[in-house]
Amino acid sequence: MLEVGATAAAATVSEAICSRHSCRAFTSQRVDPKIVQDLLEIARLAPSGGNLQPWIVHVLAGESLARFRAFLKPQLAASPQGGSTEYPIYPPDLQEPYRSRRRKCGEDLYNLVGVARDDRAGKLRQFARNYDFFGAPVGMFFFLDRSMGSAQWSDIGMFMQNIMLLARERGLATCPQEAWAVWHTQVSEFLGVGPHLMLFCGMALGHADAEAPVNRLRTERAAVDAFVTFHD
Helix, strand or coil: CCCCCCCCCCCCHHHHHHHCCECCCECCCCCCHHHHHHHHHHHCCCCCHHHCCCCEEEEEECHHHHHHHHHHHHHHHHCCCCCCCCCCCCCCCCCCCHHHHHHHHHHHHHHHCCCCCCCHHHHHHHHHHHHHHHHCCEEEEEEEECCCCHHHHHHHHHHHHHHHHHHHHCCCEEEEEHHHHHHHHHHHHHHCCCCCEEEEEEEEEECECCCCHHHHCCCCCCCHHHCCCCCC
């Protein structure tokens, strides 16, 4: 596997894929709005069944992001974990090996930030950083029209992957955040989004904080032979 620094630009698609990770600590360095525009201009060429292009995106930065953080702050204080989601982020009865993979991801993350297994308050504080976009200067929200089905969810996933890989080409970091689903009502209210749209996911975008221990987290991936059957 290619080893590419977290803050270095990626010269190839392979480098972008291998260096992409979910960044959970960003610097305050501003991202040029023209770069964000360019990322979206190219990302929109993602595959889309029937060319439906079902993605709807709202981008917050600068003053708009500051207003959103101020809007959400008192609600976070009252309910740090938010409310209920409109869709299950994980299956309710997660089976193996998926359950163990998820558990190990969480354990590795909390170990890096020095949160003990039984430190519930510490875990909540770390989890709540999702709702500050981990300090990123750009936050994105991705919506789908409620008339869309599960096949269109794959379309928006490919669109988001394009954004994340293109960000690596520019030396930027991202974190896709389904955790925002618990604040769908408040996000929609702030953005003035109508009830015909469903919040699918958020994404933090910016420059990775190379000194933050949490950004050393790299989740393991199963070997190809574990999930592929080759037929002669």
